[in-house]
Amino acid sequence: TRVGLDVGGTLIKIAYYNNEKLELLKFPAVHMDAAAEWIQLHCAHAEIHMTGGRAEMFQKLIPHSVLIMNEFDATCRGVLHLLSESGQSVDSFILTNVGTGTSIHYVSGKVQTRVGGTGVGGGTMMGLSTLLAGISRFEDIVRLAPEGDRGNIDLKVSHIYEGSEPPIPGDLTASNFGRVVQVPTAERTAADYVASVIGLIGETVTTASIFAAAQYSVSNVIYIGSSFVDNAMLQEVVIDYTKLRGAQPLILTNGEFSGAIGALLAF
Ligand code: ADP
Structure with missing residues (x-):
């Protein structure tokens, strides 16, 4: 048997087949030893394929001889597998991986080209939520965010064009967090902060993806x-923002396992 691992900055993703069924699981990267123990226990004789920034570090924790592959190629392979398994086919697209940081790729056929990225990603969501709202658990952030109101934190185009007709939709964010200094005394809750943090990340990764899509003349963006x-x-x-900018978004189910799946399927 074979096992694919993606040892990322925050989470370790594992993929393997159990009676032809794809099994997927995750460990926090801070508990690398627990993941290594799991491998020793369940995959003593398995062929281990690894990818991700911490693959070499992880390799030292297990006795197996392992194959390490490029994480971008593994991720692309995994995405193509998930797409075909779900009966979707997209010839060429922008692939935006919002992990700890964000990496953006152009995928055409079976080949990926890295376009760029931004340091604004999932790690930013964790860090800013901790600093601003004292909330550091991912589960708490995503539970609280929908209760938040970005109105007293983010400056909209309509705030700037108050009383006149704006040249772009007034509902767009003109300045993430820009309202804070304009209404310094407004009441703001922890939920408002995390909602605005998520807004900042979502709008930033979308904007970067849209520019990449324009550069490569494609309209599909897979997140x-x-x-x-x-x-x-x-x-x-x-x-919403991807559509508003004229592209077709798809958030791929189990997409976070693409690297591990790609590693599993490689060679
Ligand atoms: P990486 O490969 O860099 O570890 P991921 O695709 O696994 O990246 O995404 C990591 C991000 O996912 C974190 O920064 C955080 O925002 C979010 N996340 C989702 N679930 C969890 C979790 N259980 N623990 C920590 N972060 C999580």
Whole structure:
């Protein structure tokens, strides 16, 4: 048997087949030893394929000889597998992976080209939520965010064009967090802060993706990464804003496992 691992900055993703059924699981990267123990216990004789920034570090914790592959190629392969398994086919698209940080790729056929990225990603969501609202658990952030109101934190185009007709939709964000200094005494809750943090991340990764889509003349943008898991608000910001900018978004189910799946399937 074979096992695919993606040892990421925040989460370790594992993929393997159990009686032809694809099994997927995750461990926090801070508990790398627990993941290594799991491998020793369940995959003593398995062929281990690894990818991700911490693959070499993880390799030292297990006795197996492992194959390490490029994470971008593994991720692309995994995405193509998930697409075909779900009966979807997209010839060429922008792939935006919102992990700890955000990486953006152009995928055509079976080949990916890295377009760029931004340091604004899931790690930013965790860090800013901790600093601003004292909320540091992912589960708490995504549970609280939908209760938040961005109105007293983010400056909209309509705030600037108050009383006149704006040249772009007034509902667009003109300045993330820009309202804070304009209405310094407004009451703001922890939920408001995390909602605005998610808004900042969603709008930033979407904007970068849209520029990439224009550069490569494609209209489909596929989003993956654990940042989207159970995170209805991030999903909504990204879907709505991508559509508004004239592209077709898809948030791929289990997309955060693409690297592990790609590693599993490689060679
Ligand atoms: P990486 O490969 O860099 O670890 P992921 O695609 O796994 O990236 O995404 C990591 C991000 O996912 C975190 O920064 C956080 O925003 C979010 N996340 C989702 N679930 C969890 C979790 N259980 N623990 C920590 N972060 C999580």
